[in-house]
Amino acid sequence: TQLLEQSPQFLSIQEGENLTVYCNSSSVFSSLQWYRQEPGEGPVLLVTVVTGGEVKKLKRLTFQFGDARKDSSLHITAAQPGDTGLYLCAGARASGTYKYIFGTGTRLKVLA
Amino acid sequence: GAVVSQHPSRVICKSGTSVKIECRSLDFQATTMFWYRQFPKQSLMLMATSNEGSKATYEQGVEKDKFLINHASLTLSTLTVTSAHPEDSSFYICSAPGPAGFYEQYFGPGTRLTVT
Numbered sequence: 001t002q003l004l005e006q007s008p009q010f011l012s013i014q015e016g017e018n019l020t021v022y023c024n025s026s027s028v029f030s031s032l033q034w035y036r037q038e039p040g041e042g043p044v045l046l047v048t049v050v051t052g053g054e055v056k057k058l059k060r061l062t063f064q065f066g067d068a069r070k071d072s073s074l075h076i077t078a079a080q081p082g083d084t085g086l087y088l089c090a091g092a093r094a095s096g097t098y099k100y101i102f103g104t105g106t107r108l109k110v111l112a
Numbered sequence: 113g114a115v116v117s118q119h120p121s122r123v124i125c126k127s128g129t130s131v132k133i134e135c136r137s138l139d140f141q142a143t144t145m146f147w148y149r150q151f152p153k154q155s156l157m158l159m160a161t162s163n164e165g166s167k168a169t170y171e172q173g174v175e176k177d178k179f180l181i182n183h184a185s186l187t188l189s190t191l192t193v194t195s196a197h198p199e200d201s202s203f204y205i206c207s208a209p210g211p212a213g214f215y216e217q218y219f220g221p222g223t224r225l226t227v228t
Contacts, residue, residue, distance in 0.1 A: 031215055042116075042205050042219030043156070050215065088155060090217075098214045099146060105155040 023089035135206030
């Protein structure tokens with residue numbers, strides 16, 4: 001069962017455009033992480049959000065955790081070709097064994 | 113940041129043989145590690161949680177006897193794919209919580225398994 005749905009699944013945009021990726025669930029998470037993954041490599045952590053309503057910025061990337069801690073968004077301003085990759089959200093449910101469940105993924109391609 | 117390594121990075125084996133994949137935390141200790149499987153162009157699927165000194169916890173639908181996990185030390189977890197079949201071909205990735213705890217996870221570079 002996939003608990004975290006990401007949208008869109010695929011996104012191809014021109015350099016300089018803005019975009020938003022959504023990560024939605026009906027479940028509450030104690031924390032949520034965003035990763036970027038390059039082909040043939042492991043995911044790299046971008047950010048962790050913990051508090052409902054929390055907003056974090058990482059250069060041109062803005063992450064928001066929903067007030068109810070069920071959803072999150074990633075906004076990229078002025079996308080660059082180097083932003084190309086697979087973006088994954090992962091939610092942690094601290095019930096029993098602490099573990100992260102990954103979202104369905106958003107594949108982003110930024111064209112020069 | 114914390115570094116997690118995996119070995120081998122790529123392995124090709126014949127159907128019916130077993131393959132062992134190692135996951136090491138290089139500069140920190142990890143009492144817990146996670147094993148994921150990723151199919152082409154898909155997201156990561158959690159297979160099991162590896163616990164140092166105790167049995168692994170498997171996710172629903174993952175065969176314990178098929179995917180043997182051993183966490184013998186605070187820096188090493190191994191995943192053995194027993195009697196591998198072509199459908200076991202996949203990208204296997206491990207991760208470990210960093211020194212700051214479960215709010216940060218560090219992933220290994222992954223192991224590409226191909227069963228012929």
